[in-house]
Amino acid sequence: MIEINSVSKSYGSFQVLKNCSASIARGEVVVICGPSGSGKSTLIKTVNGLETIDSGEINVGGFRLAPEVTNVAALRRSVGMVFQSFELFPHLTVLSNVTIAQTKVLKRSKAAAEEKARSLLARVGLSAHIAKHPAQLSGGQQQRVAIARALALDPEVMLFDEPTSALDPEMVNEVLDVMTGLARQGMTMVCVTHEMGFARSVANRVLFMDGGEIVETAAAAAFFDAPRSERAKAFLAKILKH
Amino acid sequence: MMVDLSAIASATPYLLSGLWFTVQITVVGVTGGIVFGSLLAVARLSRNRLVSTLATAYVNLMRSIPLILVIFWVFFLVPWAIGWMTRSGRPVAVGASLTIFVTFVLFEAAYYAEIVRAGFRSISPGQYSACEALGLSKFHAYIYILFPQAIRNVLPILLTQTIVLFQDTSLVYVISATDLLGAATKIAQRDGRLVEMYLTVGVIYFVVCYAASQFVKQLQGRLAYGAR
């Protein structure tokens, strides 16, 4: 489903991604973890072209992304993305947030888009809030709307960029529950997250990044029980202390 | 249409004398405007209701009407006012320069007052309390502590307003004064050289204002950096 081949990227003299390669199968759930500044967010954003790459190439469901490819509109329709800071559109109601890309990008009829939006909002447990504006919702509720907004375009892949990092602790689970449900239904998912419990119980595989490199790729259970690299051991020791 | 450069060259001395008057208006307007404007700003913050209401009314009135109208007001009424004050009853001729200086101080003060007031509001309330706690008189507190901080906080806006003032001076054209634009107009009409003259003054205004606004932008960057 996703093939990342020798992707590199620099900001000036600072190399954020060093020769990264990975392959993700349809229906697989992959968690990317690693210390902050390791390039996780940059890597996930290259998958839908939000970050350009300097060399290498990425294949997503038959769409080829390379440094010279600039028209990524078709790719973005098949890849949904959820951001750390939600990025709902504050001037639109919850319902409009979920319908606007359907009607303007996919050219669906208003009625069809609303029907889809209502069913998705019901699925994330927010039917009661469709007429509200984002500022009237809690962080957890906003992030669930953001997930519904991304799902509304029927993506084949969902990308999550630290979806729970901006949330108060008591709201983390409501978002993880929605993500778990999505994984159980067979969605292909790539998640940058620090939620190790989620990674262990839901992810098929873990990619561990440090210093712009993919240091280790392993089945989730194996990664947590017996990390191979020293850097992964140090990272896990630090994170599991909390 | 050919642009005649020699027409511009021969007009240069006269244009420069016009520019000199433009600079004079600007300097008087800035100095008088900031002094009177600061008094207005302090008056608006006064606990005396009458004082603050009068100052507010003055500022709002001046900001609601065009500068040209104020120029006319002063131009036509100051002679009468002086005549009335000297009890001669007849209007006394007042020079165009004086009219203009008075107008710009009265008018620009309203705009500077708002800027200075914003400066006062940007000072933390603790500073006011600190002045009181130290037993400073109100006068001393404003002069030594509050005013310098307020000005520093709004310095870029103050300078930007001064660029606007510099441009506004061109409006003295309406009472036929000889500022930069007035000088250009007089030559333009004498020699039939409208295009050359107006393009020339356009370029002069542009160069001065652009250079000044770039300076303000740099200063803004430096102030923001210093605050960090």
Added chain:
Amino acid sequence: MNGLGWTLSLALGAWTIALIVGTLVGVARTLPRGILPRLGRVYVETFRNIPLLVQMFFWYFVLPELLPVRVGMAIKQMDPPWGSFVPALICLGLFTAARIAEQVRAGIQALPSGQMQAASALGFGQGNMYRLILLPQAFRIILPTLTNEFMTIFKNTSVALTIGLVELTATAREINENTFRTFEAFGVVTIVYLVIALLAWQIMHRIERAAQLPALAGGGARP
């Protein structure tokens, strides 16, 4: 009060031009690459750094001379109020557009960069992204400064008297010259300007209130 009519139509006409051109130029200045951001900057610096009155003279006196003779003559021979009104309208519209452009740019740049990313991730093209996502938010941010600009445009119409448009201030001057009732003539016109300022502020204030977004009392979630 014919002068009032000219003042109002000049202000509202120029405001329409200024909003349209100003929005386009402001958007151009925020584009990531290409020639448009630079052209936008040239536009703004030119119109901001030359006094309105000099620009007025440019449109009225200079432009007809620079155009081909036929066109120039046609412009000069326009019937009286229009010969002044049209240049004044263009002048004031384009002058105010530069100031609105700066505000629009500031409004767009004040938005979190994630908004642009989220819109692109959903597959929006640049046009839709600005029209549906960025501009509606940017305009809400700049409404208060826009109010100031709206009030200023009524005052700036007075500059058109220098090219012969008999608007409000010129009316006062004419009455003064014909009747020598200085105080009454300028007094009435001053009051009319005050009323206009008050009405302009009221209109914008209502728009501001109508555009306000509902929020959770006490802050709500901060991303």
